[in-house]
Amino acid sequence: MLDTAAFKSLPNAPGVGYKAQHFAQIMEHPDPVQWLEVHAENYMGDGGRPLAQLRHLAERFAMSVHGVGLSIGGEGPLDLEHLARLKHLVSWLNPASFSEHLAWSTHDSHFYNDLLPLPYTKATLGRISDHIDQLQEAIGRPILLENPSSYLAFAESTWSEPEFLAEISNRTGCGLLLDVNNVFVSATNLDFSPQGYIDAFALEKVGEIHLGGHDEDQDEQGRPLLIDSHGHEVVDPVWALLDYTLERSGPKPVLIEWDNDVPEWPVLAAEAERAAFALDNLPQTVAVPA
Template identity: 80%
Template sequence: MLDKSTFTHLPQTPGVGYKPQHFNDIISDPGSVGWLEVHAENYMGDGGRPLAQLRHLAEEFPMSVHGVGLSIGGEGPLDGDHLARLKHLVDWLNPASFSEHLAWSTHDSAFYNDLLPLPYTDATLARVCAHINQVQDLLGRKMLLENPSSYLAFAESTWSEPEFLNEVARRTGCGLLLDVNNVFVSATNLDFSPQGYIDAYPLDLVGEIHLGGHDEDHDDHGKPLLIDSHGRAVVDPVWALLDYTLERSGPLPLLVEWDNDVPDWPTLEREAARAASALDRVLVEVAK
């Protein structure tokens, strides 16, 4: 099995998801932010201001490319045109990390603007591994696979999610991206212990950690229902789960996601500074 250091060359510092309205602020004063993430699908075109800004940022910061449209878990073959555009982006940008979701978003010729869950079965495992191998072979690099946020469980699942992800990584050599907000959302919605999930998770395979905000709602029976919205600040229980995770994993590249209702730069940078404090606490413990 590959050492997790081979999965990413990002620094063990906070990063944020890059938004164009923050370009000037980032260039002038990045604060605690040591690296940036972009969604692949936003930069697959040719030319223009977005790519010019991205090229400039890549000269100043390590970059992470995060895909949201490959449909790694889809039943059909991966979209060849999408893969070609992704390869072109990764080739010229040469990011420090590339990641995608354990989810599906396509069926036949339809594309759904969502990241949909999968049953954890042997058939799903074989399909996901085949798709990951195809992506890694085409890009010529290892990728990270992110755990989903879940709102239901499949009766036909025969693997737990941590076991499934561990087996995917074992078979393909990919790394894992651990989203602690997704863990908290899924644990609340499906009524399991988020700490127990972390205890079962193969943390030695994690190359990057994400955290973000979520919305609170209730289901038809009045039980809490959390929605992974990336549209608000990270809540205290998720920060606590991050601390619990870092105590077991050690310091790792840590991304703050805020993709909807995006705040001004000082607000986002304060979230990054809080992430930096979480990493600093772990580094102090490691140094003892």
């Protein structure tokens, strides 16, 4: 396993998903933001303004790279060309964190825009663990693996999601990325307790917490259906679930994701300010898992 102590870490503070239209304001008035996340696939070119801006940002902020195109849960082998581009990006940027989704998005030669779920079985566990080992070997560092948002459950699953993620971490040495909004979305759609999910999660392995907005809809039976859209402010029940999580995990790096209908910088900064408030107002004694 890779030595996690050999690399930088993110501050236990608010971060935001970086968008190019916010560059000037982030550089001039970043508070309370202390770190930034970028999507790897947006920075795999050879030059130009995006990479120049990213280099400037990396001189000032801790950086997190989030991959969305590797299809780490796919049945086929990892795309070696994509893996090589990831390695190049990580090599020169030297981010404090690199993460991927517990999901798949490719089949044969087809690429899907959605991050699709998979059953939690022994076969899936072995395949994903092998893919993570290959990815970590390629980029020379441990990754964080993110819990998905779910809209259906697989009858063939033999593991709960928290158990499955913990076992992958045990096998590969990767850390975990806990998306609290994804927990809330999945809990609503699949009718389970989001607090129970957090209680079962390996919080000691969490290297980042994510928050984002979601859309509200209904299924064919008229029951609530939430869609993880990253296109709205974080709703109050998700903020409450963040408080519940931090009271059990202790302070963690907390990211605000807003990828669709991106607002002006003051709106995004206000969401980060609310995350800072949650981190600054933890109880004096926090039950940190052993």
